[in-house]
Amino acid sequence: DSGVTQTPKHLITATGQRVTLRCSPRSGDLSVYWYQQSLDQGLQFLIQYYNGEERAKGNILERFSAQQFPDLHSELNLSSLELGDSALYFCASSVGQGARGGELFFGEGSRLTVL
């Protein structure tokens, strides 16, 4: 158990809808990262927050947004969903601004299916 909690584990929704994925980082970790994992793209970095502030941004679509709250949990909002958004969404956390020693702690992911 990595200590990172993600909810929901599974989500099925329709095209055009909006969903929110939630992540609670490990106790004491200030950074939260969101990654998208699809069959043909591997793990793609979406966005990172550090202590409530956006720290780094990857190829995150404009339809997607995220935030980190004062209690350090984070939410990833996906709107105007398309079939191609179906994927596993992972949250990871680290103590500092980066992956010290190359280590991030990943949750078990939220599997999103868009029908």
Place this chain on the structure above:
Amino acid sequence: QQQVKQSPQSLIVQKGGISIINCAYENTAFDYFPWYQQFPGKGPALLIAIRPDVSEKKEGRFTISFNKSAKQFSLHIMDSQPGDSATYFCARRPCSNDYKLSFGAGTTVTVRA
């Protein structure tokens, strides 16, 4: 976005055999090359990591070797066991003011008993 190219996409090895996964990186600054292991239904977890000033690192049956001149690093799984069946990702962490990990596309390893 992938700044590491990983191969092969999948491999099958017999129990006791050696699994070899390769990754090539672009000519940018870096400070860590970690490998992650992911079992079905789970998130990736750090397996082993190497710094570029080290040519080889071994932890149990897992060895990373680093070839700076070829801009490649490899994961060797010695005496592969069915419990090693998983997806393996190489990654890189830049040493610049960019701390996120960039992952390779992953290699699915199947160890046949």
